Amino acid sequence: MSKKLFFVLVLLMSLSLVGIIFVQARYISDSVKNEEEQFNFNVKKALSYVSQDIEQRELNTYFKKFQRLVDQKKEADTVAITQLFFNQQNESTNETLFYRSGILEENYKLSSSIFDIGLDSINIKRIISKSETKVYSNKSILENKVNVNPVLSISKIGRFNEAEKQSFEEAFKVLTSRTPIYKRVKNEDIKRLLTKKLHEDNIDIDYEFAIYSNDLATKVQSDGFELKDDKTFSVPIFQNENSQNNFRLLVNFPQRKQFIMSSVIGMTILSIIFTSIIIVAYTSALLQLIKQRKISEIKTDFINNMTHEFKTPIATINLALDAIKNPKVIDDREKVMRYLNMIKDENKRMHAHVENVLRISKLEKNELNISKDRVKLHDLIEDAVTHVALIVEDRQGFINLHLDADKTSVLASDTHFTNVIVNILDNAIKYSPDAPKIDVYTENVGNNILLKIKDQGSGMSKAAQKRVFEKFYREHTGNIHNVKGHGLGLAYVKRIVDDHQGHISVESEKGKGSTFIVKLPLIS
Numbered sequence: 022m023s024k025k026l027f028f029v030l031v032l033l034m035s036l037s038l039v040g041i042i043f044v045q046a047r048y049i050s051d052s053v054k055n056e057e058e059q060f061n062f063n064v065k066k067a068l069s070y071v072s073q074d075i076e077q078r079e080l081n082t083y084f085k086k087f088q089r090l091v092d093q094k095k096e097a098d099t100v101a102i103t104q105l106f107f108n109q110q111n112e113s114t115n116e117t118l119f120y121r122s123g124i125l126e127e128n129y130k131l132s133s134s135i136f137d138i139g140l141d142s143i144n145i146k147r148i149i150s151k152s153e154t155k156v157y158s159n160k161s162i163l164e165n166k167v168n169v170n171p172v173l174s175i176s177k178i179g180r181f182n183e184a185e186k187q188s189f190e191e192a193f194k195v196l197t198s199r200t201p202i203y204k205r206v207k208n209e210d211i212k213r214l215l216t217k218k219l220h221e222d223n224i225d226i227d228y229e230f231a232i233y234s235n236d237l238a239t240k241v242q243s244d245g246f247e248l249k250d251d252k253t254f255s256v257p258i259f260q261n262e263n264s265q266n267n268f269r270l271l272v273n274f275p276q277r278k279q280f281i282m283s284s285v286i287g288m289t290i291l292s293i294i295f296t297s298i299i300i301v302a303y304t305s306a307l308l309q310l311i312k313q314r315k316i317s318e319i320k321t322d323f324i325n326n327m328t329h330e331f332k333t334p335i336a337t338i339n340l341a342l343d344a345i346k347n348p349k350v351i352d353d354r355e356k357v358m359r360y361l362n363m364i365k366d367e368n369k370r371m372h373a374h375v376e377n378v379l380r381i382s383k384l385e386k387n388e389l390n391i392s393k394d395r396v397k398l399h400d401l402i403e404d405a406v407t408h409v410a411l412i413v414e415d416r417q418g419f420i421n422l423h424l425d426a427d428k429t430s431v432l433a434s435d436t437h438f439t440n441v442i443v444n445i446l447d448n449a450i451k452y453s454p455d456a457p458k459i460d461v462y463t464e465n466v467g468n469n470i471l472l473k474i475k476d477q478g479s480g481m482s483k484a485a486q487k488r489v490f491e492k493f494y495r496e497h498t499g500n501i502h503n504v505k506g507h508g509l510g511l512a513y514v515k516r517i518v519d520d521h522q523g524h525i526s527v528e529s530e531k532g533k534g535s536t537f538i539v540k541l542p543l544i545s
Contacts, residue, residue: 042300052288053282056281057281060224063222063224064219064224065254072258075211075214079205115158117157201240202241202259203241205259207241208241211230211232226276226277227274228274229244229247230243230246231246231271232270232271245275252274253272255269334367337367338364341360393434396433396435398429398430398472401439402442402461406420406446408446416457418450418457418459419459420459420460421461426471427465431470440513441514441517444510444513444514445514446459446474448511448537449478449537452476452479452480452481457478459475468543469540469541469543470543471538471539473537479534482531486529489527490511522541523542
C-alpha cells in the first residue's frame with residue numbers, strides 16, 4: 022500500500038468516525054432539548070389548569086351561597102324594570118307580530134358574612150327576564166276585536182343566571198381582593214390539583230410551590246420552596262376585575278434536570294455503546310492498516326536485504342566457476358582448490374541464511390526440538406567467542422571477557438545457546454562502524470546469572486530498542502545495505518532465551534553503543 026493511499030484511507034475513516042460521533046451527539050442534544058420543551062409545556066399547562074380551577078371553584082362556591090341567600094329573601098329593597106316593545110306587519114300573510122321583552126332587576130342588601138371582608142352588608146342583584154311573542158291576523162285588528170285569541174303566542178320567564186353570575190363575579194373580584202390569600206386557597210388544594218395534573222402527563226417528581234404577591238412571598242407555599250428565576254415556572258392566579266393580577270402561582274422542580282435526562286438515558290446509553298463499538302472497530306481497523314503498512318515495509322526491507330545477502334555469494338560462485346573454466350587455471354590444482362573452497366564457503370553462507378529463516382519458522386510452530394543439559398555458561402561464552410574471533414581480529418578489534426560469576430551451571434541447549442551468544446556478538450560486530458570493541462561480563466544475582474555483552478558501536482534509537490527483538494525488524498534504512506542481515510537473528514535469540522525461562526533486554530544510546538543483558542536461572 023502506497024503512503025498516499027494509506028493516508029487517504031485514514032483520513033476518510035477519521036472523517037466518517039467524526040461524522041458519526043457528531044450526528045449521535047446532535048441527535049442526543051436535540052432529544053434532550055425536545056424533552057425539556059415538552060416538560061416545560063406540560064408544567065405550564067398544569068399550572069394554568071390549577072390556577073383556573075382554583076379561581077372557578079372559589080367563584081362557584083360563593084355564587085351558590087349567594088343564590089341561596091337571594092332565594093331566602095322574599096322582598097327586594099329596590100326594583101328596576103326595563104322593557105322593549107315592537108310590532109311588525111307581514112303583508113304576505115296578513116298578520117302582525119307583537120314582541121315584548123322585559124328585564125326585572127331586584128336589588129338586595131345582604132349580610133357580607135359569607136365573604137369575611139369586614140363590611141356590614143353588600144348590594145347584590147337578582148335579574149329576571151320575561152319575553153312574549155304574539156301573532157294576530159290583520160282582520161281581527163281592523164275589527165278592533167281586542168279579546169280575540171292570537172294566531173300564535175309564546176311566553177318565556179325565568180332567572181337570568183348568566184347575567185347574575187357575571188354581575189356577581191365583577192362584584193366578587195372586587196370584594197375578594199380585600200381577602201388575605203391564605204384564606205382563599207389552601208396548600209393542600211394546590212398540591213392535590215397540581216399532583217393530579219402532572220401525573221396525567223407522566224411527570225412524577227418532587228416539586229415545591231408558592232404564591233407570591235408583587236414578588237413578595239405569601240403564607241401559601243410549601244416548606245422547601247426557593248425562588249430561582251431561571252428554574253421557576255409562573256402563572257397568574259386570582260385576576261381582578263380589570264384582568265390584572267398581583268398574585269402568581271410559582272413552581273420549581275429540584276430534580277428537573279435529572280428527570281429530563283432520565284427520559285433519554287436509555288437512548289443515550291445505546292448511542293454511547295454503539296458509538297464505542299464503532300470507535301473500537303475503527304481503532305482496530307486503523308491499527309491493522311498501520312500494522313500491514315509496517316509489515317509491507319519490513320517485507321520490502323527483508324526481500325532487499327536477503328537479495329543483497331544472496332547476490333554477493335552467487336556472484337562470487339559465478340566468478341569462481343568462470344575462473345576454473347579458464348584453461349590456464351584448470352590445470353593449476355592449487356588455484357582450482359582455492360576457488361572450490363570459495364564456492365564451498367559461499368554455499369555455506371547461503372545455507373546459513375536459509376537455516377536461520379527455517380529455524381525461526383520452526384520456533385514459531387514449536388517444531389524445533391531443543392534438548393537441554395547441564396552446561397557451564399562460561400564454556401558456552403568461550404566457545405561462541407572462538408566463532409567470531411577471526412572476524413574481530415580481521416577488523417583489528419577485540420573481545421574482552423570479564424567472567425566474574427562464581428556459579429555458572431544452567432540448564433540449556435549447548436548448540437542453541439551458543440548460537441544465541443554468537444548472534445549477539447555478530448550483531449555487535451556488524452553495528453560497529455570502526456574496529457569492534459566488545460566486553461563480555463558475567464555476575465551472579467540471587468539465583469540467577471547475568472550475561473552482559475557491551476559494544477561501542479552505532480547504538481540504536483529508543484523506538485528501535487522497543488522492537489529490536491521482533492521478527493524481520495531492522496532499523497529502517499531503505500535500500501542502504503551498509504549492515505548485512507535480515508532481521509531474524511535477535512528474534513531467534515529472544516525465542517531461545519524465553520524457552521530457557523530466561524529474560525533478555527537491551528540498553529542503548531545512539532552513537533554510543535549497546536548492551537545486551539541476558540538473565541538465566543541457575544541450577545544447583
